[in-house]
Amino acid sequence: MEINIDKRSGFCFGVINAINIAESYLDRYGSLFSLGDIVHNNKEVERLKNKGLIVINYSDLKKLYNSRVLIRAHGEPPETYQIARDNHIDIIDASCPVVLKLQNKIKKGYEETHAINGQVVIFGKEGHAEVKGLAGQTGNNALIIGKDFNNIEKIDFSKPINLYSQTTQNKGEYKKLINLIRTRMQQHNCNPDKDLKVFNSICGQVSNRGPHLAEFARKHDIIIFVSGKESSNGRYLFEICRENNPNSFFVSEKAEIKKEWFENADKAGVCGATSTPMWLMEEVAERIKHYSK
Ligand code: SF4
Known part of the structure; x- marks a missing residue:
């Protein structure tokens, strides 16, 4: 069976930028607070947590002093910056431009x-x-x-x-x-x-993907769409795949893939949301290989 990963799926530049900033701090200091999950994908968040990322919420932020906190690509309201100023917190601003x-x-x-x-x-x-x-x-x-x-x-x-x-x-x-x-x-x-x-x-990073994914879905016998369940653009882009190829499946990780889905397929397409890491799509493609005829 032919298996293709959609080259245009995966992180948008806003998310890549935020993760790069986080990783450069993690490499230098070994830990960093992030206000909320850096990306709507549990697997990627888990990977960054293992590198030292600590995800906090607003009530944690209010209790934090003299520290360093990353703002993710979604951006924050002015009140967050005010809390940071009041508590002498250094903001690492990874808000998407x-x-x-x-x-x-x-x-x-x-x-x-x-x-x-x-x-x-x-x-x-x-x-x-x-x-x-x-x-x-x-x-x-x-x-x-x-x-x-x-x-x-x-x-x-x-x-x-x-x-x-x-934007999404x-x-x-x-x-x-x-x-x-x-x-x-x-x-x-x-x-x-x-x-x-x-x-x-x-944002063009999301809206331009729709027509492209529609074409990608039509070109394959089966589509495996990889995304965190909480990603809104994931749900939106998956719907586009399903409309163009009813044989489309939504998974969050390789363990959710079922062998029987591929029984009559010669060409499988793997794609995902703007919050889906490429390594996760590659893992999924690898698992599909095991189910190939
Ligand atoms: S606006 Fe949102 S979707 Fe667009 S690049 Fe920035 S983070 Fe990504």
């Missing part, structure tokens, strides 16, 4: 809309680390709209809106939300061409 740029845009957008009694709306997952960092730029006054558009009624459609998306959201869903907001504004006698500012803030 794309996220930082978006944080600055939102900060500026909030100041502008606030002055004209408008609102900042963010399309994203409530409680997600990146979304917390983005909303923090508005003093947590931004309205967060999730993918089910549940709390859309909280938007005041008669007022100006600046609309942003979390689905482009199609974002478009649906934009159209919905436009319609509702018109119903409230507000002109969306004038009062709705839409920012195209979905």
